[in-house]
Amino acid sequence: MSMNEFKPKIVAFCCNWCSYAGADLAGTNRLNYPADVKIIRVPCSCRVNPLFILRAFQRGADGVILCGCHPGDCHYTTGNYYARRRMTLLFSMLDYLGIEKERTRVEWVSAAEGAKFATVMNDFVKTVTELGENKRLEDLRCKK
Amino acid sequence: MQEMMKKRAKELLASGEVTRVIGWKKNEFDYDITPAVFTSAEEIDRDFIYDDFCGVNLSKFTFQHQKNDTKTLVFLKPCDSYSMTQLITEHRVDRNALYIIGVPSYGKIDVEKIKADGVTGILSITSEGGDVHVHTLYGDKTYAKYEVTSERCLNCKSKMHPTYDELIGFEGEVMETERFDEVAKLEAMTPEERFEFWRGELSRCIRCNACRNACPACTCETCIFDNNDSGVAQKAAADSFEENMFHIIRAFHVAGRCTDCGECSRVCPQHIPLHLLNRKFISDINKFYGDYQAGAEIGQRAPLVNFTKEDVEPDIVAKGGKA
Ligand code: SF4
Ligand code: SF4
Ligand code: FES
Numbered sequence: 001m002s003m004n005e006f007k008p009k010i011v012a013f014c015c016n017w018c019s020y021a022g023a024d025l026a027g028t029n030r031l032n033y034p035a036d037v038k039i040i041r042v043p044c045s046c047r048v049n050p051l052f053i054l055r056a057f058q059r060g061a062d063g064v065i066l067c068g069c070h071p072g073d074c075h076y077t078t079g080n081y082y083a084r085r086r087m088t089l090l091f092s093m094l095d096y097l098g099i100e101k102e103r104t105r106v107e108w109v110s111a112a113e114g115a116k117f118a119t120v121m122n123d124f125v126k127t128v129t130e131l132g133e134n135k136r137l138e139d140l141r142c143k144k
Numbered sequence: 145m146q147e148m149m150k151k152r153a154k155e156l157l158a159s160g161e162v163t164r165v166i167g168w169k170k171n172e173f174d175y176d177i178t179p180a181v182f183t184s185a186e187e188i189d190r191d192f193i194y195d196d197f198c199g200v201n202l203s204k205f206t207f208q209h210q211k212n213d214t215k216t217l218v219f220l221k222p223c224d225s226y227s228m229t230q231l232i233t234e235h236r237v238d239r240n241a242l243y244i245i246g247v248p249s250y251g252k253i254d255v256e257k258i259k260a261d262g263v264t265g266i267l268s269i270t271s272e273g274g275d276v277h278v279h280t281l282y283g284d285k286t287y288a289k290y291e292v293t294s295e296r297c298l299n300c301k302s303k304m305h306p307t308y309d310e311l312i313g314f315e316g317e318v319m320e321t322e323r324f325d326e327v328a329k330l331e332a333m334t335p336e337e338r339f340e341f342w343r344g345e346l347s348r349c350i351r352c353n354a355c356r357n358a359c360p361a362c363t364c365e366t367c368i369f370d371n372n373d374s375g376v377a378q379k380a381a382a383d384s385f386e387e388n389m390f391h392i393i394r395a396f397h398v399a400g401r402c403t404d405c406g407e408c409s410r411v412c413p414q415h416i417p418l419h420l421l422n423r424k425f426i427s428d429i430n431k432f433y434g435d436y437q438a439g440a441e442i443g444q445r446a447p448l449v450n451f452t453k454e455d456v457e458p459d460i461v462a463k464g465g466k467a
Contacts, residue, residue: 050396051368051376054389071453081451084458085433089399089448091461092428093392093421096330098339106458136339139385 008062008128010037012121013052015045017075018110019067025114033121044068045106046079050090053104057137063103063128067120070108080108099136102127145247146194148312152245153192153217154185162217162243166206168198174269175255179205194219196271199252199294201407203227204360212241221249222316223296225305226403226439227360232307233442234401236363239307246305248313254294256415258287296406296419299323306440323404324427326420346387348414351380355408355418361398361438368393391421399425400446403439432456 014020020041026033042048045068056064066087074080087106095101107120153165169180169191177197182188201224210216220228225246231237253271258278265281276287290298301323303316330338353369356362368374369390376389395402395418404426408418429436429447433455436447 051389051393054392058385058389078451081453081455082449084455085448085451087458088432088456088460089425089428090392090396091458093396093424095335095461096338096421096424097342097388097392098335098337099388100335101462104458105462137385137388139383141383 006129006132007034007036008125008131008133009060010034010063010065010121010125010128011056011061012037012039013042013045013048013064013066014039014109015047015068015075015080016041016043018069018073018108019045019117021111022067022109022113022117025111026117027114029114031114031118033118034125036125037121044074044076044079045083046074046076046086048083048087050086053087053090054137057103057134058139059142060134060138062131062134063105063124065105065107065120065124067107067109067117070110073110094137100131102131103134103137145312146192149194149219149245149247150188150192152310152312153182153188153219156217156243157183157185157188161215163214164211164216165192166202166209166216166218167192167194168200168202168219169193173266175253175266181209194247196251196253196276196289197255197269199254199410201227201358201360201405203231204358204363204407206242207231207237207360207363210237210241212238215241215243217243217245219245219247220305220308221247222303222305223249223301223403223405224360225307226302226437227405228439229306229442230401230403230439231360231363233439233444234363239442244308244310246308246311246315248303248316249297251289251293251297251300253289253292254410255292257292257294294406294410296404296409301404301437307442323419324423326417327423327427330420330424342388343384345416346391347384349387349390349416350414351390352413354411354413355416356394358407358411359398359402360405360407361401361403362394391418394418395421395425398422400429400436400448401438402426403437432460 048066053064068080071080091104109117156162165182168177170193171178175197179200179202202218203224206218232239268279270277274289276289276292278285299321300319301321302318371377402422433447
């Protein structure tokens with residue numbers, strides 16, 4: 001690997017009941033996705049508030065993705081519907097502030113969709129790699 | 145108007161219907177108006193004022209100074225009334241402990257606009273009909289009122305009072321405004337231009353928290369920005385990240401509840417156009433989830449605690465955003 005090859009840091013918030021199990025399935029099926037994806041397990045996609053996303057960027061993430069159960073399948077019935085509105089508005093605000101809109105994403109991944117999980121992550125890592133380092137929402141104090 | 149308000153306040157105090165009155169009073173300068181609690185006719189005669197400088201939204205003050213064991217009279221302009229309605233909806237004030245008198249507003253003067261015009265040494269300002277006379281140490285100057293009217297009043301969303309017990313003057317109507325034009329202009333820029341624009345604005349923030357303190361939708365008793373354990377409580381924004389974070393979170397926390405009263409922009413000592421952040425959320429909500437005006441009615445369900453199964457997916461933003 002050359003020294004200047006950029007490998008993005010990705011934070012993936014995964015809901016415990018679907019997407020985290022989907023990631024697990026991707027693992028047991030030995031599907032590849034980049035090791036730069038750091039999964040943070042949350043009880044439900046709705047647990048993620050805007051500060052979680054911002055904090056991930058502050059601590060050095062180049063892209064943040066939120067994965068939850070498909071709409072209608074949330075373990076807590078409606079959590080992901082609220083998360084969906086919240087993230088739509090947050091992403092739109094980030095774009096409004098001039099922060100690259102490709103750095104944030106929401107995907108619905110069920111426990112049976114190990115393959116989808118791997119595809120989504122590969123695709124997201126590719127997108128963020130093309131964008132390069134997160135400069136607009138970085139915290140210099142957190143840079144080592 | 146002011147005399148009618150004073151008369152009603154004194155009558156209601158005398159009859160025992162209310163024991164306190166919340167209104168406006170003058171500080172050192174004509175344009176330096178502060179909210180106040182009055183408890184006697186003498187105080188009202190001496191200090192009570194209602195003029196073109198009474199821009200302060202009394203809803204937040206009422207929330208902070210409420211007493212539930214006694215009835216308080218509060219005067220509300222249309223935008224204050226929207227804020228109050230939102231507070232009642234959120235159970236943050238006790239409607240039964242309030243006697244609300246709606247008063248009209250014909251546009252408030254923004255003294256910062258006069259100062260920005262290079263006027264210094266202001267001794268007094270009087271507003272008569274359509275003219276505003278400024279008397280200074282260095283001479284006098286007259287403006288047409290619309291030249292020095294605050295941005296939020298020029299873009300007034302409504303002259304109506306969603307909540308009141310009694311009205312002084314006529315009930316107004318919801319207005320046609322161009323308040324989203326500036327937002328649309330920003331949306332039409334490239335991300336780079338927007339980034340530069342907001343860096344220029346937000347980097348001036350001194351984290352005085354005045355915008356939060358004045359906001360009638362910001363009513364948490366302990367705010368995350370005051371919680372030393374939150375990691376975001378730093379007073380001075382030491383890094384561009386922190387400036388962005390503070391402003392995103394401040395605006396997000398009131399998204400769907402912000403009535404667009406304009407207090408945040410009014411109080412900002414750094415003249416940061418905070419209303420452009422709030423209005424972005426409002427215009428997105430209107431676009432994605434249907435027109436919604438916070439505080440228009442008691443009992444409305446705010447858009448962020450609501451959903452439909454057909455809501456747009458977040459990738460609408462990446463796809464270029466119009467619902
Ligand atoms: S955010 Fe600003 S405009 Fe909105 S309710 Fe608060 S003070 Fe008023
Ligand atoms: S009032 Fe202005 S300077 Fe003070 S914290 Fe708010 S935006 Fe920053
Ligand atoms: S439990 Fe998976 S989104 Fe709510």
